[in-house]
Amino acid sequence: MSDVGAILELRAVETRFPLRNAWGRHTGWLRAVAGVSLSVARGEILGVVGESGCGKTTLGKTITGIHRASAGSIRFEGNEIGSLSPAEGRALRRRLQYCYQDPGASLDPHWKIGRALEEPLVIHTNMVATERRARVREVLAAVGLPETHLELYAHEISGGQQRRVGLARILMLRPSLVILDEPTSGLDVSVQATVLRLFLDSRERFDLTYLFISHDLAVVRLISHRIAVMYLGKVVETGATEDVFAAPLHPYTQSLLAAVPVVGGARVTENFWLEGEPPSPTNLPSGCHFRTRCPRAEARCAAEEPALRALADGRMAACHFAG
Numbered sequence: 352m353s354d355v356g357a358i359l360e361l362r363a364v365e366t367r368f369p370l371r372n373a374w375g376r377h378t379g380w381l382r383a384v385a386g387v388s389l390s391v392a393r394g395e396i397l398g399v400v401g402e403s404g405c406g407k408t409t410l411g412k413t414i415t416g417i418h419r420a421s422a423g424s425i426r427f428e429g430n431e432i433g434s435l436s437p438a439e440g441r442a443l444r445r446r447l448q449y450c451y452q453d454p455g456a457s458l459d460p461h462w463k464i465g466r467a468l469e470e471p472l473v474i475h476t477n478m479v480a481t482e483r484r485a486r487v488r489e490v491l492a493a494v495g496l497p498e499t500h501l502e503l504y505a506h507e508i509s510g511g512q513q514r515r516v517g518l519a520r521i522l523m524l525r526p527s528l529v530i531l532d533e534p535t536s537g538l539d540v541s542v543q544a545t546v547l548r549l550f551l552d553s554r555e556r557f558d559l560t561y562l563f564i565s566h567d568l569a570v571v572r573l574i575s576h577r578i579a580v581m582y583l584g585k586v587v588e589t590g591a592t593e594d595v596f597a598a599p600l601h602p603y604t605q606s607l608l609a610a611v612p613v614v615g616g617a618r619v620t621e622n623f624w625l626e627g628e629p630p631s632p633t634n635l636p637s638g639c640h641f642r643t644r645c646p647r648a649e650a651r652c653a654a655e656e657p658a659l660r661a662l663a664d665g666r667m668a669a670c671h672f673a674g
């Protein structure tokens with residue numbers, strides 16, 4: 352089944368990393384992304400949430416080709432990414448951009464911001480210098496920075512302004528899908544709000560679709576239309592943001608949401624029973640990978656891994672008891 356309105360369609364995508372012992376000998380594989388199927392509609396903001404280490408970054412980097420998928424299919428704007436020629440792949444990837452978690456660290460400290468913004472156009476386009484400069488000024492204005500910033504170095508501007516430069520750098524190539532990886536982490540709450548507003552305004556202005564990766568559920572709730580919850584490399588629940596927050600179906604999502612601080616109030620902890628660390632991805636339990644931390648687990652959960660099933664209202668969950 353192919354979703355015609357989708358800008359991005361993932362089918363059973365898997366990304367694995369080699370495991371080596373102290374002598375460098377290959378001892379097995381870590382499946383950081385373990386069979387993810389998702390579809391993202393054009394113009395949508397899909398939030399991807401889950402604890403640290405669940406595979407969010409690896410998924411984002413696999414979609415943009417920074418990591419290679421070891422199995423599955425990734426279709427972007429109707430094209431199967433893996434089957435393109437290198438030239439076609441490069442052209443397509445301009446429209447599919449990954450925004451690093453810490454743009455400050457990904458900006459060259461020896462370059463002025465003007466050069467950092469112009470460089471993608473030098474590498475990827477045939478634009479002449481006057482055209483490039485015009486686009487730099489246009490995008491700089493769109494992210495709300497003054498032209499005087501073109502002459503500054505990344506370390507001379509604030510964290511919030513660095514996020515603006517990071518986004519500007521990506522917008523230079525006119526992408527259609529942008530993967531934002533923890534784009535508000537490390538920012539003060541007040542700065543977070545202005546950065547989120549910037550993402551929303553840029554989406555309108557440049558017709559963008561976002562995959563918004565974050566472990567911060569409060570932020571994801573503010574900005575996403577739909578969310579996908581990941582646990583140990585798999586999607587365990589998807590649905591419209593308000594539906595999922597109002598009544599989470601998977602026990603893992605229930606526990607994550609119970610730990611979200613309430614705006615203006617104290618952290619709600621009475622329903623929060625998620626304890627300890629997730630199991631090691633190199634030594635996973637049988638059946639449902641969440642069962643070792645789940646209060647509802649029964650014998651069936653150890654014997655049989657629950658598939659991600661379609662439930663009412665376009666929602667999906669991977670739990671034997673959901674729905």
Ligand SMILES: Nc1ncnc2c1ncn2[C@@H]1O[C@H](COP(=O)(O)OP(=O)(O)O)[C@@H](O)[C@H]1O
Pocket residue numbers: 368369381383401402403404405406407408409410632
């Ligand atoms: N380059 C890599 N080589 C080996 N293992 C990796 C690599 N990148 C990530 N991992 C492992 O893959 C899993 C998922 O990591 P990651 O995608 O960074 O999670 P998240 O972004 O959700 O915190 C973790 O167990 C992590 O240690």
Ligand SMILES: [Mg+2]
Pocket residue numbers: 407408409
């Ligand atoms: Mg990450």
